[in-house]
Amino acid sequence: MRVFLMRLRKKHRVSYIALWGLVFLYGLAILADFIAPYSYSYQDREYALCGPVVPRCIHKGKFTAPFVYGIDIVNPAFKEYRADTSKMYPVKLFTKGPERRIAGFIKTDRYLFGSTEGKIFLFGTDNHGRDVFSRVLYGARVSLSIGVIGVAVSFILGLLVGGASGYFGGRIDTCLMRAVEIIMMFPFFYLMLALRAIFPPNLSSVKAYFLIVIILSLIGWASLARIIRGMVLSIKEEEYVMAARALGLSSFRIITRHILPNTFSYTITALTLSIPGYILGESALSLLGLGIQEPYPSWGNMLSVAVGNLRIITGAPWMLVPGFFIFITVLAFNFLGDGIRDVTDPKTW
Amino acid sequence: MEKMWSMTNVSKQYHIKAGQEISALDDIDLDIYKGEVFGLIGESGSGKTTLGKVIIGIIEPTEGKIYFKGRDIAELRGKELLGLRRESQIIFQNPYRSLNPRMRVAEMVMEGVKRDAGRVEQREMVRDLLQMVGIDIENMDNYPHQFSGGERQRIAIARALSTSPSFIVCDEPTSNLDLSVQAKILNLFMELKDRLNLTYLFISHNIKVVNFIVDRVAVMYKGKIVEYGKKEDVMKNPLHPYTSLLISSSFLKKTDIAKKDTPDKKGCAFYPLCLYAEDMCAKCVPEMKETTKGHFVACLKRI
Amino acid sequence: MKTVLDVKELKLALKKDIFGVEINILRGVSFSVRERESVAIVGESGSGKTLTAMAVVGLVPDNMSVTKGEVLLCGKDVFKMSRREIREMRGTKAGMIFQEPSSYLNPVFTAGDQIFEAIKDVGLCRDDKKRQCIEILGDVGLPEDVYCRYPHQLSGGQQQRVMIAMALINKPSILIADEPTTALDVTTSFGIIELLKALIAKYGLSLLFITHDISLVAGFADKIAVMYAGRVVEVSDAKMAIEKPAHPYTEKLIACLPERYTSGERIRTIEGNVPDFRNIPSGCAFHPRCPYVMDICRKNEPAITTKEGFSVRCFRYGKDVEYDKCL
Numbered sequence: 001m002r003v004f005l006m007r008l009r010k011k012h013r014v015s016y017i018a019l020w021g022l023v024f025l026y027g028l029a030i031l032a033d034f035i036a037p038y039s040y041s042y043q044d045r046e047y048a049l050c051g052p053v054v055p056r057c058i059h060k061g062k063f064t065a066p067f068v069y070g071i072d073i074v075n076p077a078f079k080e081y082r083a084d085t086s087k088m089y090p091v092k093l094f095t096k097g098p099e100r101r102i103a104g105f106i107k108t109d110r111y112l113f114g115s116t117e118g119k120i121f122l123f124g125t126d127n128h129g130r131d132v133f134s135r136v137l138y139g140a141r142v143s144l145s146i147g148v149i150g151v152a153v154s155f156i157l158g159l160l161v162g163g164a165s166g167y168f169g170g171r172i173d174t175c176l177m178r179a180v181e182i183i184m185m186f187p188f189f190y191l192m193l194a195l196r197a198i199f200p201p202n203l204s205s206v207k208a209y210f211l212i213v214i215i216l217s218l219i220g221w222a223s224l225a226r227i228i229r230g231m232v233l234s235i236k237e238e239e240y241v242m243a244a245r246a247l248g249l250s251s252f253r254i255i256t257r258h259i260l261p262n263t264f265s266y267t268i269t270a271l272t273l274s275i276p277g278y279i280l281g282e283s284a285l286s287l288l289g290l291g292i293q294e295p296y297p298s299w300g301n302m303l304s305v306a307v308g309n310l311r312i313i314t315g316a317p318w319m320l321v322p323g324f325f326i327f328i329t330v331l332a333f334n335f336l337g338d339g340i341r342d343v344t345d346p347k348t349w
Numbered sequence: 350m351e352k353m354w355s356m357t358n359v360s361k362q363y364h365i366k367a368g369q370e371i372s373a374l375d376d377i378d379l380d381i382y383k384g385e386v387f388g389l390i391g392e393s394g395s396g397k398t399t400l401g402k403v404i405i406g407i408i409e410p411t412e413g414k415i416y417f418k419g420r421d422i423a424e425l426r427g428k429e430l431l432g433l434r435r436e437s438q439i440i441f442q443n444p445y446r447s448l449n450p451r452m453r454v455a456e457m458v459m460e461g462v463k464r465d466a467g468r469v470e471q472r473e474m475v476r477d478l479l480q481m482v483g484i485d486i487e488n489m490d491n492y493p494h495q496f497s498g499g500e501r502q503r504i505a506i507a508r509a510l511s512t513s514p515s516f517i518v519c520d521e522p523t524s525n526l527d528l529s530v531q532a533k534i535l536n537l538f539m540e541l542k543d544r545l546n547l548t549y550l551f552i553s554h555n556i557k558v559v560n561f562i563v564d565r566v567a568v569m570y571k572g573k574i575v576e577y578g579k580k581e582d583v584m585k586n587p588l589h590p591y592t593s594l595l596i597s598s599s600f601l602k603k604t605d606i607a608k609k610d611t612p613d614k615k616g617c618a619f620y621p622l623c624l625y626a627e628d629m630c631a632k633c634v635p636e637m638k639e640t641t642k643g644h645f646v647a648c649l650k651r652i
Numbered sequence: 653m654k655t656v657l658d659v660k661e662l663k664l665a666l667k668k669d670i671f672g673v674e675i676n677i678l679r680g681v682s683f684s685v686r687e688r689e690s691v692a693i694v695g696e697s698g699s700g701k702t703l704t705a706m707a708v709v710g711l712v713p714d715n716m717s718v719t720k721g722e723v724l725l726c727g728k729d730v731f732k733m734s735r736r737e738i739r740e741m742r743g744t745k746a747g748m749i750f751q752e753p754s755s756y757l758n759p760v761f762t763a764g765d766q767i768f769e770a771i772k773d774v775g776l777c778r779d780d781k782k783r784q785c786i787e788i789l790g791d792v793g794l795p796e797d798v799y800c801r802y803p804h805q806l807s808g809g810q811q812q813r814v815m816i817a818m819a820l821i822n823k824p825s826i827l828i829a830d831e832p833t834t835a836l837d838v839t840t841s842f843g844i845i846e847l848l849k850a851l852i853a854k855y856g857l858s859l860l861f862i863t864h865d866i867s868l869v870a871g872f873a874d875k876i877a878v879m880y881a882g883r884v885v886e887v888s889d890a891k892m893a894i895e896k897p898a899h900p901y902t903e904k905l906i907a908c909l910p911e912r913y914t915s916g917e918r919i920r921t922i923e924g925n926v927p928d929f930r931n932i933p934s935g936c937a938f939h940p941r942c943p944y945v946m947d948i949c950r951k952n953e954p955a956i957t958t959k960e961g962f963s964v965r966c967f968r969y970g971k972d973v974e975y976d977k978c979l
Binding site: 241243245248249257 | 402405407430431434435437438439441443446447449450451452457460461505509511512
């Protein structure tokens, strides 16, 4: 593992940075309870659609301990706010707040940072007055994990089906490929809707979450299976595969040990490039109200409020921050995929 | 001498399109005896590589039977089939393609080693095998691309030996190697044969190499065996016109060939190029007949 | 007799990396080819023979540069030519053919089209050009209908003949052939060699034949130049090179030929391995494997000693040391 990381750092600086960037993002998601100053459902209706309220260090030209200004409500109807420089609320680390569990385990009442009297809205608030920063952190849990789990399931299915299909040929191949084609025949989006519609619309969020993961995986494995099958067909004729057959190894071992590893150069890149698709798939479902329901946040459903709403986009652009996070996650996975593919190819060592 | 392999009427046809078939092997009869090095000479399209793969069963023939130690290999199943696989191995021509680029060398050679032994023992056996073929065991956990062509071929040999076979098909094992490396690999083959009591089917287009290493030799042309016998007989006294052509071309001696048309595809396959051919040759396929003891040829003119 | 190609102490190195280290690939290549002469360069992989062939036509890879020496093609230094001159030179002064003819022929054009395209004489009209193509097809032993065939419809031998036609259509002074028969069958390759001999006689051509098989060229080349670890170590008359090899490497290489042994004997191989170009031994590069090694061989590099009929880099023939040291 260490060797792998060292190689990545040497050969693909960008990819190495991307790896740590993703580790950081996942870290934020796991520790959301600790880092986010507010819970995802905490509402401050007075301050709906308020711009970012960030801790400052300079007051009237002098350095002071970090603090936030108070918020002066200029016009509640048009949601205009201004910093009230007369009121200064100190910002401290490890402030006390409502008790909760970090990642479901550790009970604590401390938060990484916060202000007991003032409001810190690092990314502003949404139309319900909820802190966007906190919701982004909690939403990361859904969006980041759905991508990874969904892709993992798809890929295992796709590899095994494609591998078996390509290696054995004949009737197995025909049956499996016809099944794949039937699945691919349906327009992805409608299939997704149809599968979701089979289940009641008001599922508990946990169930809805798993349902979405399963739906996305079941659709995604098909095109991968087809491509893997093609690769297997050509790798099957390579001499080292024939040598493996001559050694009397079982078909399963030949497929998993000799053939599939040689598809990794494609598989890994495809894997990392699909993750964004799943993240966006989840957003699409959420957009239509079929995904993660309010009040639980996901980057997708946070965006759904802003999408199409010109007033919000121009008046409260901080609502698009989840989109930025999706962007950097997708980018990071892309770079990481490139790096992994290059580094795991033994020929480049 | 004990007969190890016996092929009777073996043919292999490949179906390209509807109605178009290519005959890679056409009615082959062949016996290989235990302990000998049997050579197979031919050019591209002769079917020699296909024969090598068919005999040990990694390609199935369209017709005919293959007997290993008296048993029809098409009837073997399960444990017995596994036994055949382990007893007969194959080494390929291209050392750059016959090794899995994503596996470490030690792992590759370990795959064939007996599974019931513990992991430590298995690794010990791999070490012995690699030493036997002359690979530095310090490098045993490296990947194939870190080795030279000659070394890779040695690794392929070690892999073939990992199942303790009694028979190895060597399909042009030195054709991609430099002269000095080829010399070492040929020496290695001879040494392993003596040490491990191996039988070889040595396939090559290089007459000089075949002449050095084999005991008996067969010449193939377009899917058929046209001549076979003891090496000295075939090389010093070639009966089939194609054999003479091959030998003189190898030694850069000019030989004339004919250029005739073939209206049908019947008759002797060598007819278009044969100087001695008569009308009879274009009509019927010559049968294999024995001339002197152990020397067989399929030619109507030479009997 | 005029010298068509003169390579003088050619040295090629990889461009300096960030540490300023220069790795030498060709460490001193000298040989010449006269009119109507066929010279064979014999070497194993890693000897630098293909690179030498490329350098002769100015095709030095981007990551390498010429550090010393010159290549005089028909009297002109190839590395001092302008790009236009080099382009003109290729094809008209020197033609090249390669090992795998199928890779070097464009699969979507007919054989005839490709030969046609190779004609450099702008003065000719279309019909004249076509006539020339048909004529050369005859010279290389191919029937006229090959003109309309695509490469995949031709056999390996026929493809190689098409390549030869393309290389010779502009009547160059020298044909450079890089392992042209290695990928071909025995009978086909014999046919190609016979063809080359005939073309040398007909066109007054010189031939530079690169190969790893010394027994192949002993039969038809005039001179043999043996390369080892980036240097030419011996240049001899072909027959002499086989019967009385001057350099120990040549001697040991010939001893590796299987046809020199009877059944049951072990081939006398060369101990050790060909050195990697990054780790060339000090002094004479062959010294770790040489049966006649002397003290001086370990320390110094031998200069070229010329005797009757051959020139060789070996201290057994002369004590001249090469002072122009490479890294």
